[in-house]
Amino acid sequence: MSVEDNKTMKRIAIFASGNGSNAENIVHYFSNNKHIEVALIITNNPSAYVLERAKKLGIKSLIFDKSAFSENDKILQKLKENDINWIILAGFLLKIPKNIIKSFSNKIINIHPSLLPKYGGKGMYGDRVHQAVIDAKEQESGITIHYVNDHYDEGKIIFQAKCIVDTNDSPEDLATKIHELEYKYFPKVIEESIS
Numbered sequence: 547m548s549v550e551d552n553k554t555m556k557r558i559a560i561f562a563s564g565n566g567s568n569a570e571n572i573v574h575y576f577s578n579n580k581h582i583e584v585a586l587i588i589t590n591n592p593s594a595y596v597l598e599r600a601k602k603l604g605i606k607s608l609i610f611d612k613s614a615f616s617e618n619d620k621i622l623q624k625l626k627e628n629d630i631n632w633i634i635l636a637g638f639l640l641k642i643p644k645n646i647i648k649s650f651s652n653k654i655i656n657i658h659p660s661l662l663p664k665y666g667g668k669g670m671y672g673d674r675v676h677q678a679v680i681d682a683k684e685q686e687s688g689i690t691i692h693y694v695n696d697h698y699d700e701g702k703i704i705f706q707a708k709c710i711v712d713t714n715d716s717p718e719d720l721a722t723k724i725h726e727l728e729y730k731y732f733p734k735v736i737e738e739s740i741s
């Protein structure tokens with residue numbers, strides 16, 4: 547790769563707390579991209595399956611405990627050391643500290659498995675969201691991709707897509723529909739936002 551090519555390369559860090567199927571999908575999507583690369587996977591959970599995925603995919607990974615996410619500069623330093631330009635939250639359950647939000651202003655994107663502003667906020671993640679949607683007898687749900695600010699799930703919305711909630715859907719059924727939307731749209735929305 548020439549120096550010129552390298553200058554235009556945007557380096558992503560993906561933050562994920564659990565399974566990491568979105569993280570893997572994003573890595574595959576950008577694997578041959580000349581301008582965007584997934585350089586780092588960061589987790590707060592030492593037993594997260596995303597670490598296995600990172601290993602198989604050959605992506606560098608880092609684990610930080612919860613305390614490192616509360617305002618100290620350790621993570622920020624690592625992001626800088628690794629020349630990270632963008633942060634993607636893909637199933638990441640902790641709040642992003644202010645120092646990172648400040649340094650990556652409008653460069654942090656999250657995916658949430660509901661049609662925000664509905665069913666967002668602290669403690670709303672994964673199957674908890676789907677259960678709440680089913681309990682409320684909603685006829686549709688979907689995904690929201692948005693910029694991250696100081697408040698859980700309240701940053702500017704970039705993209706939403708909907709799916710039908712059938713009356714007999716279990717949280718797992720709904721999770722499957724939501725994941726399909728996520729795999730289809732999240733990498734493309736990241737690409738368009740970064741370019």
Ligand code: GAR
Nearest residue numbers: 565566567568637657658659671672
């Ligand atoms: C995804 O559905 C994502 O939208 C959700 O967690 C799941 C992670 O799946 N994120 C949140 O609930 C954030 N509040 P994955 O680990 O298989 O990518």
